[in-house]
Amino acid sequence: MCGIAGYVGDEQARGIIIDGLKRLEYRGYDSAGIAVAGGGGLQIRKAVGRIDNLEKLIAEEPVKGSTGIGHTRWATHGEPTWANAHPHTDQEGGIAVVHNGIIENYAEIRAWLKEEHGVEFRSETDTEVIAQLIGLMYKGDLLEAVFEAVSKLRGAYAIGAVCAGEPDRIVAVRNDAPLIVGLGENCNFLASDIPAMLKYCRSIYFIENSETVLITKDDVTIFNAKREEVKRDIYHVTMDADAAEKGGHDHFMIKEIYEQPQGIMKTIERRMDGGGRIKLDGIKLGKGELGAIDRVYIVACGTAYHAGLVGKYAIERFAGIPVEVDIASEFRYRSPFVNKKTLFICISQSGETLDTLMALREAKKRGARVLSIVNVVGSSVARESDDVFYTWAGPEIAVASTKAFTTQMMCLYLLALYMAGETGALDSGRFQSLMDELKQVPEKISEILAREDEIEKIAKRIYKKENIFFIGRGLDASVAFEGALKLKEISYIHAFAIAAGELKHGTIALIDMDTLVIALASQDALNEKIISNIKEVKARGAEVISLVKDGNAKIAGESDDTIYIPACMDEVAPIMAIVPLQLLAYHIAKLRGCDIDKPKNLAKSVTVE
Numbered sequence: 219m220c221g222i223a224g225y226v227g228d229e230q231a232r233g234i235i236i237d238g239l240k241r242l243e244y245r246g247y248d249s250a251g252i253a254v255a256g257g258g259g260l261q262i263r264k265a266v267g268r269i270d271n272l273e274k275l276i277a278e279e280p281v282k283g284s285t286g287i288g289h290t291r292w293a294t295h296g297e298p299t300w301a302n303a304h305p306h307t308d309q310e311g312g313i314a315v316v317h318n319g320i321i322e323n324y325a326e327i328r329a330w331l332k333e334e335h336g337v338e339f340r341s342e343t344d345t346e347v348i349a350q351l352i353g354l355m356y357k358g359d360l361l362e363a364v365f366e367a368v369s370k371l372r373g374a375y376a377i378g379a380v381c382a383g384e385p386d387r388i389v390a391v392r393n394d395a396p397l398i399v400g401l402g403e404n405c406n407f408l409a410s411d412i413p414a415m416l417k418y419c420r421s422i423y424f425i426e427n428s429e430t431v432l433i434t435k436d437d438v439t440i441f442n443a444k445r446e447e448v449k450r451d452i453y454h455v456t457m458d459a460d461a462a463e464k465g466g467h468d469h470f471m472i473k474e475i476y477e478q479p480q481g482i483m484k485t486i487e488r489r490m491d492g493g494g495r496i497k498l499d500g501i502k503l504g505k506g507e508l509g510a511i512d513r514v515y516i517v518a519c520g521t522a523y524h525a526g527l528v529g530k531y532a533i534e535r536f537a538g539i540p541v542e543v544d545i546a547s548e549f550r551y552r553s554p555f556v557n558k559k560t561l562f563i564c565i566s567q568s569g570e571t572l573d574t575l576m577a578l579r580e581a582k583k584r585g586a587r588v589l590s591i592v593n594v595v596g597s598s599v600a601r602e603s604d605d606v607f608y609t610w611a612g613p614e615i616a617v618a619s620t621k622a623f624t625t626q627m628m629c630l631y632l633l634a635l636y637m638a639g640e641t642g643a644l645d646s647g648r649f650q651s652l653m654d655e656l657k658q659v660p661e662k663i664s665e666i667l668a669r670e671d672e673i674e675k676i677a678k679r680i681y682k683k684e685n686i687f688f689i690g691r692g693l694d695a696s697v698a699f700e701g702a703l704k705l706k707e708i709s710y711i712h713a714f715a716i717a718a719g720e721l722k723h724g725t726i727a728l729i730d731m732d733t734l735v736i737a738l739a740s741q742d743a744l745n746e747k748i749i750s751n752i753k754e755v756k757a758r759g760a761e762v763i764s765l766v767k768d769g770n771a772k773i774a775g776e777s778d779d780t781i782y783i784p785a786c787m788d789e790v791a792p793i794m795a796i797v798p799l800q801l802l803a804y805h806i807a808k809l810r811g812c813d814i815d816k817p818k819n820l821a822k823s824v825t826v827e
Contacts, residue, residue, distance in 0.1 A: 220304070220318040221245035222397070223414050224287040224378050224388050227405025227435045231286035232276055238407070238414035239269050239290045244470075244615050245318075245410060246292025247816050249303035252276070253314035255385035256283020260314050264303040268816075284435075285385055287378040287408070289316035295324070296342030306346040308353020309337055312382040313360070315349040318410055319375035319395040327351060327370060344373075352379060361432050364389045365445060368430070374572055378408055388433040390425070396570045396598060397425040399438050401452065406433050412455055412594075413613060420455040424596050453596055457613065469814045471616035471708070475800050476667055479660035481611040481621045482793070485628045486657060488610055494653065496636040501589065501605040503561075505640045511561045514541045515586070517549050517577045518565035521619040521703060522591075522626060526565055527696035528792050529630030535789065536644055536652070537637035546573035550580045558585035563633075566590070567614060567622035569597020578602060591629045593622050607633060616815045618708050620800050623700060624663075627793050631656055655790045662784040666797045669782070673798050676763065676779055677805035681709075683734050687725075688715040689755075690738035691748050697792045698738050701799035708817050709807040718751040731759035736799075738765045739773045740783060740791035752776050765795060 221242030225234045231254050239250055250272040251264035261281040265271040269290060289304035296302035305314040321327070324344035331337040337350050351370060356363040360381040368377070374394035380387075390397060390408050400407030400415035400422050407415040408431075412422065425431055428443040440448050467473035491497045514533055516526035523545055530541040544554065546564070556562060562581040566574045569592035578588055578599060590603035593611050600606045609625035635652060638644040644652075680686075686705060688698035695717040702715035716725050718737070729735070735755045739748045752762050753776065764777035767785045774780040781802070783794045807814050 220292050220410070221290040221414070222287070222316050222318055222376060222378050222408065222410045223289075224390070224408030224433070225405065226285040226386065226388055226433055227402065228284055229405065230282065231284055232281050234418065235286050235288035236269065236273055236276070237417065238409055239272075239288045241413040241416070242410055243269055243290050243816065244617055246290050248291055248293050248298035249300070250288070250290045251303045251305050251316075252281065252286055252288040253305040253307075253316075253380055254281040254283040254286035255380050255382060256281070256285070259382045260307065260311065260380065262305060262307065262314060264300055264305070266298055266300055266303065283385065285380060285388065287314065287316050287380050287388060294320055295344045301341045302343050304345060306341060306343065306349040308349045308356075310353060313349055313353045313356060313363075314380050315345060315352065316378045317345040317348055317375055319393075320344060320373050321347060321371055321375060322373040323371070324373075348377060356381070358383065360384050360387065360389050361430070364391060364430060376410065386434055389430065390433065391430045392425040393427055394572060394575065394598075399423040399425060399431055399433060401438065405435050406438055408433060412457065413615070416455065416457065421452050422455060423450045424453060424601070426601075468808075469616065469804075471618055471620060471814050472804055474614055474616055474621045475797070475804065477612060478621045478624050478797065479664045479667075481609070481625045482628050482663065483660040484610040485625045486632070488608070489632050496632055496639065498607070498636060501607065503589075503605070503637070503640070508539075508637055508641055510559060511539065512559040513555070514539055514561045514563060515554065515556055515581065516541060516543045516563045516565065517546045517574065517581075519546045519571055519573050521623045521700060522565035522567060522571075522574075524696055524700040524703070525623055525626035525630060526563075527699070528627050528693060529563070529634070531693055531696070532631050532634035532789070533637065536634040537641060538643045539637065544577075546571065546577040549577040556581050556584045556586045560584075560586040562586040562588045564588065564590050564599060564603070565592075565626055566597075566599050567593045567619055567626075569594045569599040571599070575599055575602070591626055593625070617817055617820050618704055618803075618814070620704075623796065624793050628656070628659070631790065631793075652787070652789065655787045658786070659790060659793050662786060662794055663797050665784050666794060667801075669798075670801055673781060673801045674805045676781065677802055677809060679779075680734055680763075681806045681809040683711060685712045685733060686714075687729070687733060687735045687755075688713065688738065689718040689721065689735060689748075689751055691718045691744040691751075692741045693788070693792045694738035694741050694744070694748070694795065697740075697795045697799070698736075700796055701736065701738070701803070704800055704803040705806065707820060708803055708814050709810055709812055710818070711806070718748055721751060721754060726754065726758070729755050729758045729760050733758075733760040734763070735760045736763050736765065737773075737777070738795060739770065740765060740767055740795045741788045742767070743788055745770070745773060749773060749776055765798060767791070
């Protein structure tokens, strides 16, 4: 979940690396550091806190050199301190390392280095073990030393290393953590993600698992685990550089909320042919393949898991195929009923979520066909899947996911309808009415965004609350989980979501005069049931804000305040119902003075288990 940036070329490395780290700060931001090779040694600068602190330090204590590596940290081992910040060096200070991931056997290596070689450690991190190990192995060849050191490591990692004795090269290794190399003119780049180098180059190599790469200003050489040189196709990035900028908005999150109509429209358009039929672009999932499937597994984490809950409803309701939804971090630690008759759908915005990637690999071992829904072309999940359904949301920089969630839901709806069309589970009239509804979603979300002022007024009234409950039935329950997650992760309010019918089985004991309940009521078929739940909490003194479709005066009349979404079919309401909850969370967090794009303790791409 940390960010790595590196440069080797003819220019001064410091500015390029700092710029890259700023574009990776969504991956971690509790400390940052840089190591530059020059002047006969390594120049290390580290600072606790945001990258701005590191930039100020370098302005006061400049570093010079044209080869360097940098790091922005999300803490796993050790608190955010100067000593624990990357880069870490070996005992002699001649080798510096940056690292994203976790070394699982660091404790035993650390003990061995201390007891057998007298190494004195200066940090609490697992990363320092890597630097000390490379230093011990170094005999004048950094590449060889990295090969030897990595052979002793176990875990998930992306590593970048530089050496005072070889100031014109970077050696990097990837194992289950993202790493890419950018190709420039008389220079080359190293990074965790494309935005870090988008300003400087558009030709990249995706580094695969168990590969080591030697980077100089004139050449990039990739080696496999057997130390054999491998050739790699160049990927040409077409992403608009402005897409990774705020574009005049106060925060990336609000920009990305407003980008949802466009992202959803692109996701629909990419999957429609000229005759109004859904196309899957190379994904062979026809009647024969679907007939061989006896169940679908949807596996994901966090926001993507909530999208999966909606996907379960859509596939079962439209296509008539049973669906299990599981949390990726739990999937491998039981005996899931996954085999060659299973369609395994994994969902990940980044395509690098390690729990999801590990679940994918377990499913493939068991013979399942894997279809991934991801936002990042060339990501690990995408590359290791049998089929890929891209969301076309564009870069999502804010840690709190918004447009990725709505486009993931749209992909799942399209997939469910495609499956239904292939199997004949829906008649043509029903199929067409659902497609017409989905095509109207972007415009209806724009209508919701036009009502932002109304949601901001509600936020101003409730932003000091410290406990908020979200309730809903059916599809609204899935949206309630996501609404609560959005609020808690950026405002730090204790937000709790529950299926409304479960309130009476214990949770209602927490409802009293100080409680705020947000009741989602977008499902017309369940209006009577949710009204009963609203009455239950109001009878115990709770304040209720309801979310309803335009014209639902009955539920509005039972509520203290109301948020409206445009009228629509119950089946597609989740894609719209989440948008006002995103806006509400945003404005509450803004009023509370929170760092909305970089919430405490969180990072965007979760590359640790």
